[in-house]
Amino acid sequence: MTTPRQLMKGNEAICRAAIDAGCACFFGYPITPQNQIPEYLSSLMPQHGRVFVQAESELAAINMVYGAAATGVRAMTSSSSPGIxxxxxxxCYLCASELPMVIVNVQRAGPGLGNIAPAQSDYFQSTRGGGHGDYRTLVLAPATVQELYDLTRDAFDLAEKYRNPVLILADAVLGQMMEPVSLTREPLPMPAPLPWGARGTRKGSRTVINSLYIIPEDLEAVNLRLAEKYAQMAREDVRYTEEIPDNAEAVFVAYGSAARVCMTAMEQLEARGISTGLARPITLFPYPYEQISALANRAQHLLVVEMSLGQMVEDVRLAVEGRVPVHFYGRTGGVVPTPDEVANAMEKVIRG
Amino acid sequence: MVATTDTPNKTFARTAGLCETPMHYCAGCSHGIAHRLVAEVLEEMAVLDRAVGICPVGCAVFAYDYFNVDMLEAAHGRAPAVATGVKRACPDAVVFTYQGDGDLASIGIAEVIHAAARGERITVIFINNAVYGMTGGQMAPTTLEGMKTSTSPLGREPGLAGYPIRVSEMLATLDGATYIARQSLHSPKAIMAAKKAITKAFQVQLDGRGFSLVELLCTCPTWWGKSPKEAMDWVDEGMSPTFPVGVVLDRTL
Known part of the structure; x- marks a missing residue:
């Protein structure tokens, strides 16, 4: 049997994955560079008997998702950095109320209105909660159009496993690029609504979806229960990949588009007679601390490359606890580093 | 009110639409009446088991403890967006929001306008008592000219703080709105008229005819500094001239 392979744009792959995962409702609002997502879905969702609504704002869109997710169906929204x-x-309310949903951030450059060029400067916001209170969002960081499809499909399952939002952290490069995608996984029909969904007491019980706990000890108990979910994510759902030759002198640590730049830089360094490796976190929360920690015994230097002024580098430093020098190279403001400059940065790290 | 037939002498009973939880509202506050009317209407229309209510942030923030139906708490002002998500995902649910004037007319004005413009098949119960109650009686978008509040201690001065918003009249300009009425809860007669309006609003939703909203002029004796009786009287004398009661829009006619 031949694998159905299709050339598609990153933003389109996200839409295909949402349809194939049985997403029942999408609520969006225009912002570049994710506009193809609501545009594609405004056709695809009705064609598949699903719901598409263009909301009046990002605030409204996320709260429409809150309402749809509360009924127990699969729901999604997408945006880009300022909209996120x-x-x-x-x-924050979705996490507190334990509602599963998927949110896509096709990152652009900030702060402020910034620009529409690719960036990875929403790492802190994505992995540290982003809003007020003690909570986390599970964060998946694809690096290819294939992964945009696969991780978006997985995101719906993970969201339901934990009754927690899952964030797909992409960027303008991934959203706009075209690559072949293998559609080997069977599309799912829309699943039946989850049994606790707020669809009326006719289901046999009364559902209250809420995040207000006026007694501090009650809220503390809720937060501790949420924390146990986050600990379970760390035990069961860390995703990480690496390509580290035995003779690697140093290792790049990068995710998403920056990891792709590093792969080309590795080839250039190989041609210069320097062997390097790449460690690529796929989940940014839960972070692969163990895997990154182990790098301290396998490399003389780590070079973190990001399209930001250095955000994930803090997690790398937390992971290795000073046992190996952690260097940083990043471009910001929507500038994508070239393989050349990344290779030069690594050569400088190694040669001192 | 609901007449029950379980015992011959019983002429008045708690509606099945309300939980037995004692309400936390102040003496003389209209929320209890408004809750009861909504619950009775849902019971009389036999839709309690497919009703989904959305609470506001404000004095009615605990409404999920009072309405005996599926309930969602929304972020401040976002109830119409949440209701949109519920109704689109589950069209046979009977979906209502219950929002105060700060929640609906200030921070959530965009959400209610666009829900009305889209003709969402939801019902909005809008409680207008001209102040922020929960936070301590601050000026609301519906605070009357000259009215003293904790953030307009000398009285609302339009030159500085603008004018009260007539939400019902504003929303009635939208083609997506089907039924909009403003009623008052200051007297038994007014309460009966309010119940009729709430019934009509839910009927519009059940018939799939579009957006419906009932604005209820309510008391806040605590922050108005009035006794319950004085507050009820002031709804009629003080608020009605700025917020005239009656059917504001009815596209079913």
């Missing part, structure tokens, strides 16, 4: 900032209030 607006959605943080809703994300």
């Amino acid at each position: 900032s607006l959605k943080q209030e809703g994300m």
Whole structure:
């Protein structure tokens, strides 16, 4: 049997995955560079008998997701950095109310209005909660269009496993690029609504979806229960990949588009007679601390490369606890580092 | 009110639409009446088991403890967006929001306008008592000109703080709105008229005819500094001139 392979744009792969995962409702709002997602879904969702609504704002879109997810169906929204900032209030309530949903951030450069060029400067916001209170969002960081499809499909399952939002952290490069995608996984029909969904007491019980706990000890108990979910994510759902030759002198640590730049830089360094490796976190929360920690015994230097002024580098330093020098190279403001400059940065790290 | 037939002498009973939880509202506050009317209407229309309510942030923040139906708490002002998500995902649910004037007319004004413009098949119960109650009686978008509040201690001065918003009239300009009424809860007669309006609003939703909203002029004796009786009277004398009661829009006619 031949594998159905299709050339598609990153943003389109996200939409295909949402349909194939049985997503029942999508609520969006225009912002570049994710506009193809609501545009594609405004056709695809009705064609598949699903719901598409263009909301009046990101605030409204995330709260429509809150309502749809509360009924127990699969729901999604997407945006880009400034819009994601607006959605943080809703994300916080979704986490607190333990509602599963998927949110896509096709990152652009900030701060402020910034620009529409690719960046990875929403790492802190994505992995540290993003809104007020003690909570986390599970964060998946794809590096290819294939992974945009696969991880978006997985995101719906993970969201339901934990009754927690799952964030796909992409960027303008991934959203806009075209690559072949293997559609080997069977599309799912829309699943039946989850049994606790707020669809009326006719289901046999009364559902209250809420995040207000006026007694501090009650809220503390809720937060501790949420923390146990996050600990379970760390035990069961860390994703990480690496390509580290035995003779590697140093290792790049990068995720998403920056990891792809590093792969080309590795080839250039190989041509210069320097062997290097790449460690690529796929889940940014839960973070692969153990795997990164182990690098301290396997490399003389770690070079973290990000399209930011250095955000994930803090997690790498937390992981290795000073046992290996952690260097950083990043470009910001929407500038994508070239393989050349990344290779030069690594050569400088190794040669001193 | 609901007449029950379980015992011959019983002429008044708690509606099945309300939980037995004692309400936390102040003496003389209209929320209890408004809750009861909504619950009775849902019971009389036999839709309690497919009703989904959305609470506001404000004095009615605990409404999920009072309405005996599936309930969602929304972030401040976002109830119409949440209701949109519920109704689109589950069209046969009977979906209502219950929002105060700060929640609906200030921070959530965009959400209610666009829900109305889209003709969402939801019902909004809008409690207008001209102040923020939960937070301590601050000026609301519906605070009357000259009215003293904790953030307009000398009285609302339009030159500084603008004018009260007539939400019902504003929303009635939208083609997506089907039924909008403003009623008052200051007297038994007014309460009966309010119940009729709430019934009509839910009927519009059940018939799939579009967006419906009932604005209820309510008391806040605590922050108005009035006794319950004085507050009830002031709804009629003080608020009605700015917020005239009656059917504001009815596209079913």
